[in-house]
Amino acid sequence: MATPSIQTPLPDEIASGAAPGQLEFTPQQLLANDPHEEPLIAGGVLCHGGFLDGDYVSPRCLFRTPAIQNWQRRLLDEGHALISLPTRYVPPHYPNYAQAKLLLQQGVVDPITRSLTLISIVEGFGARIRDVPLPDLRGEIVENIDGTALAHLDQGLLEAHARDEAGHRSEGGHKQMWEAARDLGLDKPEVPEDVLLQMMSGQRRSRPERAFPDLSERMEALISVMSNVMVIEIFAEDVFEWAKQLLGDPEVSADPAAGAAMVAHIQSDEKPHVQYLRTALSELRARTLRSEDGKREIPGQQVVDEIFKRQLRGMATQRPREQREQLRTEVRQSFEDEARATELARQFDSLDSGWVFPHRDDEPIEILLETA
Ligand SMILES: [Fe+2]
Ligand SMILES: [Fe+2]
Numbered sequence: 173m174a175t176p177s178i179q180t181p182l183p184d185e186i187a188s189g190a191a192p193g194q195l196e197f198t199p200q201q202l203l204a205n206d207p208h209e210e211p212l213i214a215g216g217v218l219c220h221g222g223f224l225d226g227d228y229v230s231p232r233c234l235f236r237t238p239a240i241q242n243w244q245r246r247l248l249d250e251g252h253a254l255i256s257l258p259t260r261y262v263p264p265h266y267p268n269y270a271q272a273k274l275l276l277q278q279g280v281v282d283p284i285t286r287s288l289t290l291i292s293i294v295e296g297f298g299a300r301i302r303d304v305p306l307p308d309l310r311g312e313i314v315e316n317i318d319g320t321a322l323a324h325l326d327q328g329l330l331e332a333h334a335r336d337e338a339g340h341r342s343e344g345g346h347k348q349m350w351e352a353a354r355d356l357g358l359d360k361p362e363v364p365e366d367v368l369l370q371m372m373s374g375q376r377r378s379r380p381e382r383a384f385p386d387l388s389e390r391m392e393a394l395i396s397v398m399s400n401v402m403v404i405e406i407f408a409e410d411v412f413e414w415a416k417q418l419l420g421d422p423e424v425s426a427d428p429a430a431g432a433a434m435v436a437h438i439q440s441d442e443k444p445h446v447q448y449l450r451t452a453l454s455e456l457r458a459r460t461l462r463s464e465d466g467k468r469e470i471p472g473q474q475v476v477d478e479i480f481k482r483q484l485r486g487m488a489t490q491r492p493r494e495q496r497e498q499l500r501t502e503v504r505q506s507f508e509d510e511a512r513a514t515e516l517a518r519q520f521d522s523l524d525s526g527w528v529f530p531h532r533d534d535e536p537i538e539i540l541l542e543t544a
Contacts, residue, residue, distance in 0.1 A: 190238035195246065195319030201235040202328025203335070214434060215352035219344035220336065221437060228433075230441040232332045240447045243321045247451065252458035253541035255450055255476070257406045260530050261484060261537070263492040265414040267499060270523040272414070276358075276424040278516055280506045283499055284418070285354065285361040290371055291411065292350035294404075298337025302330050304397050307390035314460035314469060321451040329448050336441050349438050357419030357431035370498070383482065384475055386463035395456065395476060399483040402449040405442055407487065412439040453480065481537050489529045 190197070208222030208229045220231035244254060267275065272284055306326055309317055317323045339345035354361070384392055412435055419425050420432030457476040460469050503520050507513040531537050 190235050190242065193242055193245075194239070195242055197235055197239050197324060197328065199328035199331065202239065202324065203232050203236075203332050204234040205229075205231055206234045212349075212437065214344060214349045215355055217344040217348045217352070218342065219349055220339070221441065228437045228440060230437075230443070231336060233444060236329070236332055236444050236448075239324070240321065240444060240451055243319070243451050243455070244447070246319065247454055247458060248542075248544035250458070251544070252454065253543045254454045255457065255480065256540040256542055257403065257484065258538070258540050261488050262407055262410055263488050263529070264525050264527050265411050266492060266496050267520070268523065268525050269414055269417045271520055272418050273421060273424055274516075274519060274523060275503070275506075276418075278506075280503070280516070281358060281361050282364050282506075283502050285358060286364055286367050286370070286502075288350060288354035288358070288415070289363050289367045291415075292347050292354070293368065293371060295345070295350055296338045296347035298346070299334045301337070301397070301401065302334035304330065304394060305390055307388050307394055312388060312391050312462050312464075313456070313472075314462055317455070317459070320455045321448050322455045325452060329452075333445055333448070336445070346438050346441065349434055353415065353419055353431050353434040353438070356427040356434060357425040359426035383478055384470065386465075386468055386470065387461060387475065388464040391461065392475075392479070395453070395479045396483065398449050398453055399476075399480040400487070402446060402453065402480075403484050403487050405446045405449065408442060409439075412436075412442075477539060480539060484539075485529070485531075485533075485537060489533075492527075 190201075205222075206224070206229050208224045210223040212219045212221045212223070212228070222229055222231075247254065267283070267287075272287075275281070275283055309322060309325075313322075321329060335345060337346050339348060380396070382389075382392060415435045416432045416439075419435060420428045422428045425431050453476050456472045459472045461472050461475055462469060500517070500521070504513055504517045506516060
């Protein structure tokens, strides 16, 4: 049987990559792959990306990576800042590596299977980013947005992101790659039936209050979604390190080399996600927003900073608290033998990193700014 190939021959005009300082790109360019020789097959599924000289090559980066670099350079050259998230705000994955290893060594596999399956489901939901309704960017932003990441959100950037996360047509993406990593490391574990249900129960959120009711609903929603996803993507860095350590540990992993390598491939694909989102948010920050009725102007910096901080605080406090509670309950229920379960829970808790968000609810938080 011939090996299937996802390598699409590139037309001459897009095979050369971006020109220095190029700021305008077509959707076809932003979705174009670097050349590679061999496809990536994960769990029997043909996935995106591939291998060149044995090294993994992330998908859709031929123009996307230099494009983002050029937009960032422009922003910095014009004297504006790029927003970042200080690492002290990033909650460590729960359970941590030592706790997860303890569970696997005790034969308590379900919580780890659940955790890895949840990640794959969340990745699959990433497809929804292409459906975010965009506001009238040119009408609602006072300054020009030609040659920016903002102007390219619906010109390939959101589509590339959606495809990376959920796959595209018959080609698998991160959803399938995480499932493969889980099955490699945990030797095709039985997936608990309640995974989806548990996830839904953790998602009952009331509709958030509008922070800037003068702006169009779409504009506020776009800034919220981009901030939310940027925070998730940055928090995910810790999940990757955790998963590489755990699935790469020969004492508990069925296939340490392949399991850890699969996670590393996904990790490398995530880089453009954080970068385009922080670029677009920083471009908004450097501009002025118009109220929906056209009567007021609001500095983008005020809006982006406020919404970004709200998202960050919510995700760094509420979610880890819920996840921690849920998992501690599971551990306590893991054995029918009560004495055994209590002993495991005691050991498990003794390995807890004890991380808490560094600021009380009423304390201000700072975002980091990178300047030229
Ligand atoms: Fe992803
Ligand atoms: Fe991502």
